[in-house]
Amino acid sequence: MRAAVRQRKFREALELLRAADALNLLESAASQRAHQLRASQARQELAERQALEAAVVERAASQAPAAEAAQQAAVVAAATEAATEAAARERSGAALLELCRNGRYDQVRALLLAGAPTTVVDAAGNGAVHLAACAGHACLLKLLLRKGLYINARNAAGDTPLHLAMARRQDTTARVLLAAGADAELRNARGRRPRNVLQGSAAPRWSTVGGRSCLV
Secondary structure: OHHHHHHHHHHHHHHHHHHHHHHHHHHHHHHHHHHHHHHHHHHHHHHHHHHHHHHHHHHHHHHHHHHHHHHHHHHHHHHHHHHHHHHHHHHHHHHHHHHHHHOOHHHHHHHHHOOOOOOOOOOOOOOHHHHHHHHOOHHHHHHHHHOOOOOOOOOOOOOOHHHHHHHOOOHHHHHHHHHOOOOOOOOOOOOOOHHHOOOHHHOOOEEEEOOEEEEO
């Protein structure tokens, strides 16, 4: 009787052990499955991130040539515009000299209002004031001086506008220059002052009034 009881209890204990082992196996399998699932998700996330990074790099690489080409085109356009503007200013400067030589008051005034360069000179170094003075264009000369052109500018020979006016016997423009403050004591490359450009009977008479030279 007791032996039978012990056998029954032994069988029950053995079944419990087997059940515990089975449960442990199930838990281990579930844990392993969960670990594998997490590892798979991590690998998938890594692959997706790498694919996204590769796409960003590829897009940036494809856009770089276009951006560089656009930048180069902008540089070329700016250079072309600057060259065109410089050429236009050069033409307007040359036109200003020709108009001053011919006494075209209205056209000169229009060019000045349009912003034509006033420092341009011809092959001999004569500027707009030189040309207006030696050609006897008194009204045009006054306009240039009002616009701020330099009254004592020198050409390649060192002559000022007053030198040229005296050399051409343009007494009217010489008086305009003197009244506007031209320096009658400046010497040219030959060492001559405006009053000494002409000698003998052709030389005009000079006087000094209030410390300033003037023609008589």
